[in-house]
Amino acid sequence: MSNKDDFKSYRVQSPVKASLRIASIYLICGAAWILFSDRALNTLISDKELFAFFSMIKGWFYMVMTALMLFYLIYRTTFRMRVTERKLHNHYTEMLNNREELRQAAFRDQLTGLPNRLALFENLTILKDASLFYIDLDDFKYVNDTHGHVFGDLLIKEISTRLLKELKPSEQLYRLGGDEWVLVTRQPKDRLQERVEMLLSIFEKPFVVGEHRKHMTGCVGISHFPSHGRTLEQLLKNADIALYHIKSHAKNSFAIYDVSLSIPLQHRSDMERLLRHALDNGEFELHYQPQIHLESSRVQGFEALLRWNSPELGRIPPDQFIPIAEETQLIVPIGEWVLRTACEFIRTIHQDGDDQTIVSVNVSVVQLIEHRFVERVLDILQETGLDPRYLELEVTESMLIESLDLIADKLSRLKDHGITIALDDFGRGFSSLNHLMKLPIKTLKIDKSFIDQIPDHLENQPLTGLVIGMAKGLGMKVVAEGVETYIQLEYLKRYDCDCIQGYLFSKPLPAIIAKEWIKTAG
Ligand code: C2E
Ligand code: MG
Ligand code: MG
Numbered sequence: 001m002s003n004k005d006d007f008k009s010y011r012v013q014s015p016v017k018a019s020l021r022i023a024s025i026y027l028i029c030g031a032a033w034i035l036f037s038d039r040a041l042n043t044l045i046s047d048k049e050l051f052a053f054f055s056m057i058k059g060w061f062y063m064v065m066t067a068l069m070l071f072y073l074i075y076r077t078t079f080r081m082r083v084t085e086r087k088l089h090n091h092y093t094e095m096l097n098n099r100e101e102l103r104q105a106a107f108r109d110q111l112t113g114l115p116n117r118l119a120l121f122e123n124l125t126i127l128k129d130a131s132l133f134y135i136d137l138d139d140f141k142y143v144n145d146t147h148g149h150v151f152g153d154l155l156i157k158e159i160s161t162r163l164l165k166e167l168k169p170s171e172q173l174y175r176l177g178g179d180e181w182v183l184v185t186r187q188p189k190d191r192l193q194e195r196v197e198m199l200l201s202i203f204e205k206p207f208v209v210g211e212h213r214k215h216m217t218g219c220v221g222i223s224h225f226p227s228h229g230r231t232l233e234q235l236l237k238n239a240d241i242a243l244y245h246i247k248s249h250a251k252n253s254f255a256i257y258d259v260s261l262s263i264p265l266q267h268r269s270d271m272e273r274l275l276r277h278a279l280d281n282g283e284f285e286l287h288y289q290p291q292i293h294l295e296s297s298r299v300q301g302f303e304a305l306l307r308w309n310s311p312e313l314g315r316i317p318p319d320q321f322i323p324i325a326e327e328t329q330l331i332v333p334i335g336e337w338v339l340r341t342a343c344e345f346i347r348t349i350h351q352d353g354d355d356q357t358i359v360s361v362n363v364s365v366v367q368l369i370e371h372r373f374v375e376r377v378l379d380i381l382q383e384t385g386l387d388p389r390y391l392e393l394e395v396t397e398s399m400l401i402e403s404l405d406l407i408a409d410k411l412s413r414l415k416d417h418g419i420t421i422a423l424d425d426f427g428r429g430f431s432s433l434n435h436l437m438k439l440p441i442k443t444l445k446i447d448k449s450f451i452d453q454i455p456d457h458l459e460n461q462p463l464t465g466l467v468i469g470m471a472k473g474l475g476m477k478v479v480a481e482g483v484e485t486y487i488q489l490e491y492l493k494r495y496d497c498d499c500i501q502g503y504l505f506s507k508p509l510p511a512i513i514a515k516e517w518i519k520t521a522g
Contacts, residue, residue, distance in 0.1 A: 030068070033062055107375035109175040111153055112160040120174045120182060127225045131192055133199065134184040134221040134239035135163070138251045140179035143214070145369045146406045151209060159209045159216065166202050179218075182236070189224050196220050196254045202267045203252055217252035219243055228257045241265055248323065267313075272324050274310055279334055283309055286341050287508035290517060291360070291479055291501045294492070299518050300499055301376055301392065302349075304342035305508045307333070322469055326366045335367040336376060343384035343391065350390070354518055356493050360392040360422060368395065369406060374413050381419075388418035392443060408439055415440040422479070426450070427467065436474070442469040448482025451502075454491045465495035472496065 037058050045051045115123065123177065124130065137159070144152040156179065163181060165174055174182045187195045201222065206213040216236035221243025229235040239258040244265060246255035254263070280285060288302035308316045325331040339361050346359040367373055379389055395407070411421050422443035423436070427450040450464050471478045478491050483502030492500060509517055 004208040018077070025073075026066070026069070030062075030066075033065075037062075040215050043138065087519060088400075109177075112157055114160055114164075114175040114181075116174060117176050120176075120184075121232060123172070123462045124184060126233065127230070128189075129185060129186050129225060130235070130296060131185050131215065131222060131224040131236045132239045133196060133254075134223075134236070135181040135183060135199075135218055135242045136221075136243055136247065137179040138219060138247070140216075140218045142365065142369070143216075147212075151212070154209045155207055155214060155216070157200075158209060161200075162207070164200045166199055176436055182239075189227075192222055192224065192256065193254075196222060200252060219246045219251065220254040221246060221257065222254060223257045230364075238262075258332070263378060268324065270313065271310075271316065271321055272328060274312055275308075275321060275328070275330055278308060278310065279337060281329075283311070284334065284337060285309060285339065285510065286345065287510055288345065288359075288514040289501055289508040290506050290514070290521065292505050293498045293499050294497060297356070297359060299521050300467060301360060302346070303394070303501060303508070304338060304345070304362070306362075308340055322364065326364050329366060331364045331366050332370055335364060336380065337363075339377065340380050343380060343386040345514075346390055347386055349515065349518060352515065352519075356390075358392050358420070358519065360394050362394045362424065364394075365407070374410050374417075377414060377419065378417060389420070392420040392422050393421045394424040396447065397426060397428070404438065412440050415442075424469075427480075441476060443477045443479060445479045445481050445501075446497075448502075451480050451484075451488055451492075452515060453480050454488045462493070468492070468495045468497050482506055 010437075019210060041051060041054055042059065045054060050431050054412040096278060107115055109116040140152070143155060154174075160181070161176060163183070166236045167173055167183070171183060171185045172182070176182055183199070185195060186417065187194075200218065202246070203215075203217045206215045210216075221239040223229060223234060223239035223242065228238045238484060240260050242255040242257040245261045246253050258490070285307045286304045288304055288306055290299045291301045291303060293300035294299070306318050306322070308318070310316055314470065322331065325334055331455045342359045342361045346357060349357050375392070378388075378390075381391065393413070417419055420442045421440055423439075423441045424443055424445045424449040426444050428447040447463065450467065454464055468478050479501055480488075480497050481501050482493065483489060483500045483504045485504065488502075506517060
């Protein structure tokens with residue numbers, strides 16, 4: 001029966017109508033009885049005594065019948081009332097159950113079954129001595145971009161399960177959405193570090209998703225009641241600030257909130273706002289740093305390095321604004337502008353007579369995983385009329401490790417079109433020869449941190465030399481970055497390094513000066 005029908009059957013008659021009905025039945029029956037029974041007695045019995053006796057019987061009979069009828073009517077009414085009452089009760093319980101189910105759904109995260117953000121605000125009424133761990137995965141966006149959302153979802157579930165296992169009985173875990181969780185703990189303040197380190201240990205082993213084993217790391221921002229806030233909103237905001245701070249400095253690490261952390265965040269949001277219009281306002285400029293070929297002492301190419309001259313904020317170094325441009329995807333149009341401007345620049349160098357000079361352009365992983373990246377590069381080469389062999393694209397090690405398969409294919413296609421691929425900042429992160437062998441890398445750029453390790457006495461520590469030897473053994477060209485001293489230069493010469501890029505020869509130069517520079521250097 002539908003709910004509508006249910007309600008129809010609950011509809012109770014008006015009390016006046018029901019009473020009038022019973023009274024009229026009683027009246028009609030009574031009147032009929034008096035009328036017809038007396039008449040029947042008169043015709044059937046003539047004896048007076050017998051008549052009196054039957055009149056009495058008739059009276060009793062009338063009373064019994066009336067009692068029976070009353071019994072029946074009252075019984076029927078109360079029975080109906082009981083049925084209606086039971087139906088109403090059932091309906092009410094059903095409504096309560098539905099409401100609880102709705103409540104459960106609203107407060108649970110669909111994917112993991114964990115309580116969600118609403119539940120956090122609903123449950124966490126007592127903040128006293130609570131600390132919030134704001135957990136966020138490192139580089140999760142690359143997982144979704146490269147392995148797909150289904151894989152990403154399964155990974156989130158696996159991580160949630162592992163976090164749950166790590167929970168103490170007094171702690172609660174909430175999923176805020178995406179790759180973010182909040183853990184509420186009541187550990188004493190002086191034991192928070194110990195607690196968060198234990199929590200981060202869940203990332204030591206890889207996560208198994210289907211046939212894949214995926215290594216993930218995460219960062220945690222921590223806020224504590226009452227020193228970092230007295231309301232849940234404040235605690236969450238400050239844990240988020242701590243998280244943001246640690247994410248921009250390290251991976252698989254944590255930070256406890258401190259007031260000083262809020263200041264750079266304001267600067268960051270200003271940067272993000274202004275960056276959105278920087279390209280249209282023509283605030284970007286490319287500087288070019290020469291790369292000197294050691295054997296011939298000639299300029300063999302330039303690395304294009306982006307500069308942002310913001311009228312409001314002044315000159316911002318690329319290390320600061322490029323991560324923001326990557327997060328906001330602005331790096332895609334900015335990167336295209338860089339590529340086009342660099343190609344045009346090197347064309348003018350060729351037209352001036354140095355027609356073998358190459359240009360190296362840094363490419364972000366966000367650009368690389370773009371659907372039409374390869375086509376966009378080829379379009380720009382065609383538009384600017386630059387032969388692909390004079391373009392080198394620099395990619396960094398960390399981005400290759402994030403999304404190896406997807407990127408390997410794109411890099412191979414670019415290589416097939418004659419473009420050179422350089423591995424930038426080699427030695428800064430975790431280097432895997434295995435990865436290098438899978439990729440069409442022609443140039444290895446040794447990071448400044450490696451060059452800085454070159455000892456004052458050339459005989460000591462041939463580590464940098466070994467790296468050069470290895471890269472050359474694999475058939476690569478080696479460029480040393482950040483060369484500042486003659487001792488470093490001598491060392492690199494001795495180990496047969498191909499090219500040098502560093503302040504020893506030149507800082508990155510504006511286009512006009514770079515053009516002059518090549519003339520004097522050549
Ligand atoms: P990178 O690609 O490794 O560039 C080399 C950086 O080292 C440049 O810093 C350069 O100025 C600096 N450098 C070169 N020689 C020396 C030296 O002898 N001593 C010292 N102390 N530094 C030296 P810059 O221009 O600040 O760029 C920093 C990073 O920003 C670049 O590192 C690159 O990763 C990124 N970047 C720059 N332009 C772009 C761009 O157009 N697109 C992308 N995606 N990233 C860019
Ligand atoms: Mg570079
Ligand atoms: Mg570099």
